[in-house]
Amino acid sequence: MDMFREFAGVRYEESADLWVAEVHSGGRRVFHGDYGDPEIAAAGREIAILVHKWEAVRNFPEEDLPQLCVRFSEGLKYSLKAQTKDWHQWVLNLGLQPDEFLRLAGLELPTARA
Numbered sequence: 001m002d003m004f005r006e007f008a009g010v011r012y013e014e015s016a017d018l019w020v021a022e023v024h025s026g027g028r029r030v031f032h033g034d035y036g037d038p039e040i041a042a043a044g045r046e047i048a049i050l051v052h053k054w055e056a057v058r059n060f061p062e063e064d065l066p067q068l069c070v071r072f073s074e075g076l077k078y079s080l081k082a083q084t085k086d087w088h089q090w091v092l093n094l095g096l097q098p099d100e101f102l103r104l105a106g107l108e109l110p111t112a113r114a
Contacts, residue, residue, distance in 0.1 A: 007042035008057040021045035025054050033093055040075030043068050044094055051095035068095075069105035 003047045010021045014035070020042040023031035031048045035041035042059040047068050049056050060068060071093075091101040100109065 005038065007038055007045075007059045009059075010038055010041045018025070023049055023054055023056050030054060033090075035081050036076065037075055040072060043072040043075075046092070046097065047072060047094045051088065066104045066106070069101055073101075073105045073107060 002078045007021075010019055011012060012018075013020050013034075019041040021031070021033045021035060021044055022029055023045060031045065031053070031054075033041065033044050033048070035044060043099045046058055046060055046063070047065065048054070049058060050065050050068070061073070063071070076090060078107045091098050094101075096104070
């Protein structure tokens with residue numbers, strides 16, 4: 001784990017081989033997400049913090065919501081390119097609608113050709 005930067009609210013779950021991102025507020029967990037990459041986990045957590053206006057330690061305080069959406073989209077690039085619906089669930093878990101996420105990240109999905 002030394003090769004990875006440590007992020008607030010992100011931990012590695014060895015038994016599942018994934019990175020868990022969480023936000024706690026008022027003594028309870030208000031956000032939980034499982035990711036394959038620690039930086040994407042931290043970015044997803046950060047998006048949820050901003051969208052829901054939770055008070056929590058941020059990992060990228062210099063970045064605004066659009067910048068974080070661009071960062072998070074890097075983890076979704078294969079799903080977005082293949083136009084699978086998987087990415088919808090990831091984005092909805094953060095508190096954003098898919099079209100809102102695409103707009104904030106400056107992305108457009110290719111349209112189907114007739």
